[in-house]
Amino acid sequence: MVKTADVVIIGGGAIGTSLLYHLTEKGVRNVVLLEKGLLCAGSTGDSAAIMRQHYSNEVSIRLVKKSLEIFQHFPEMFDGAEVLHNVGWYFLVPPEATELFRDNIAQLKRLGVRTWEMSLADAAEALPGLNMEGIGCVAFEPDSGYVDPHGMASAFAAKAKSKGAHVYLQTPARDIKLSNGSVSAVVTDQGEISTPVVVNAAGPWAKVVGRWMGLDLPLEVTRESEIVARIPADIPPVRHSVSNMVDRTYWRPERRGMLLVGVGHPKENELVDPNQYSREVSRDFVEDLTRRLSHRLPSMEGAMFVKGWSGLYTVTPDWNMILEKNPDVEGLYLAVGGSGHSFKISPAIGLCMAELIVDGAASTVDITSLRGARFTAQTHLSSTYGGNRA
Ligand SMILES: Cc1cc2nc3c(=O)[nH]c(=O)nc-3n(C[C@H](O)[C@H](O)[C@H](O)COP(=O)(O)OP(=O)(O)OC[C@H]3O[C@@H](n4cnc5c(N)ncnc54)[C@H](O)[C@@H]3O)c2cc1C
Known part of the structure; x- marks a missing residue:
């Protein structure tokens, strides 16, 4: 292991690997x-990784637009690696x-996102089998869809290593x-790495x-x-990614004729210790999700559930990153x-950091609007729909 570094990043998820890559692109080699x-051992590996641009605060819209551009150019940048499944995204x-x-x-x-409101008739045609009851409006984003998180993180890390x-x-x-209030080293089981910068x-x-540095981060x-x-x-x-605010579900295609489904906000947060929580899905969750999904997609009634898992959101008071x-x-x-929505903005976050x-x-x-001081200055970012629908 090296003994000194210009920068040490703690965490090999979407954010850490994106930053690693972008630092090396900017000439930081050590x-x-x-x-x-392993890479993606945390939230990133559990993520639905749905890619949509429908944010309501300007900084998130700008971050997701830049991220989409990076996803779209991924094959040229990363030796052919294709990570974006551009299946389109619908918002009910x-x-x-x-x-x-x-x-x-x-x-x-206004900010240049390719999106529009669809008529309900067009939406019904585009999403065959969808129960239109209770849907007021539908948005469509042709450039969105979902992303392969492992493909993205491993491509960032491999290119940075090269x-x-x-x-x-x-x-x-x-x-x-710390030395005189400044970062001086990171301690590992293999020894210390001296560094002036830790992320x-x-x-x-x-x-x-x-907490190692006496900070109480609002997470x-x-x-x-x-x-x-x-x-x-x-x-x-079912070919598209869908966020369904009406019944609070989301879904997207998974490989080999499968559908990945989850429950959206608002909902009660289940606070857990990241070192001690159940990775399983509960019977109540499965029953609730089955009911909601088959209400909206009646043909999924009786669908066979193949697997399920539980992962973690790391949530700030206004559901936007610090x-x-x-x-x-x-x-x-x-x-x-990451507050449950930051996979899709991780390419731009790595670049900006x-x-x-x-x-x-x-x-x-x-x-600058994402600095942590916003919580003490009471200048939280606002978002239209709340929760991770920032
Ligand atoms: C079920 C679920 C669905 C989601 N769906 C979406 C979605 O559809 N769209 C979207 O944009 N976002 C989604 N998200 C959110 C998104 O996945 C996260 O915001 C994003 O992955 C956070 O990335 P990260 O790099 O900050 O964290 P992580 O991926 O958790 O990475 C942190 C890494 O740090 C490592 N680590 C921690 N402590 C140490 C230490 N002391 N030393 C070394 N390593 C350490 C961990 O092992 C971990 O790998 C979802 C999240 C979940 C859980």
Whole structure:
């Protein structure tokens, strides 16, 4: 293991690997990524990884637009690696949210997102078998869909390694040493790495990492379940990603005739300890999800559930990430609090954090509104629909 580094990143999920890649692109060669498990061992590996651009705050829209551009150019950038499944994304919205929805669509269009409201008749045609009852409006994004999280993270890490970065898997960071209030080293079981810069990208464990330096980061960890079901052979194929605000579900195609399904917000958060929670899905969850899904897609009634799992969201008070050069500890950067929607913006977050570290400010997207100080200054980011539908 190296003894010194210009930057040490803690966490090999979507955010950490994206940052690693973008730092090497900016010429930082002696950069280390420490991952306590394998790549994508945390939230990233459990993610539905649905790609949509329908955000309601400007910074998220700009981040997701840039991320989509990176996903679209992935094959050229990463030796043919194709990670974006551009199957399109539909958003089903209840009538009571119509006004907010239309304001959002107008803002998205103004910021250059290719999206529009569809007529209900067109939506019914595009989504065969969909029960249209209770749906007020439908948005469509032709450029969206879903992404392969393992493909993305491994491509970022491999390219960074080819440029000299060091990736240490199954190597937990145990502590961060400070000298006169500044970061000086990261402690591992294989020894210490001296470094002036550490990035906390530890996902659900970010709060623990913060505590090493006496920080109490405003993060909570919640348990989130998903299921994969076999699509019956005799029904029209389900080809698109869908976020269904009407019944609070989402789904997207999974390989080999399968559908990945989860429950959306608003819902009660189940707070858990990231080191001690059930990875299983509960019977109640399966029953509830079956009921909601077969109401909206009646042909899925009786569909065979193949597998399910529970992963973790790391949630901030306003459900948006904290991205910053930390004001309390010199040399510490935070890229924490994915809040259940930050896989899709991780390419741009890595780029912006690399700019912040190397140039002193992010130039691709102004991320200053995502500094943690917003929680003490009471300048939380607002979002139209709440929860992870930021
Ligand atoms: C069920 C589910 C569905 C989701 N669906 C979507 C979706 O459809 N679209 C979307 O955009 N987002 C979605 N998300 C959210 C998205 O997956 C996360 O916001 C994103 O993956 C967070 O990435 P991360 O790199 O911050 O965290 P993580 O992926 O958790 O990475 C953190 C890494 O740090 C490592 N680590 C922790 N502590 C240490 C240590 N001390 N030393 C070394 N390594 C350490 C962990 O092992 C982990 O691999 C979903 C999340 C879940 C759980």
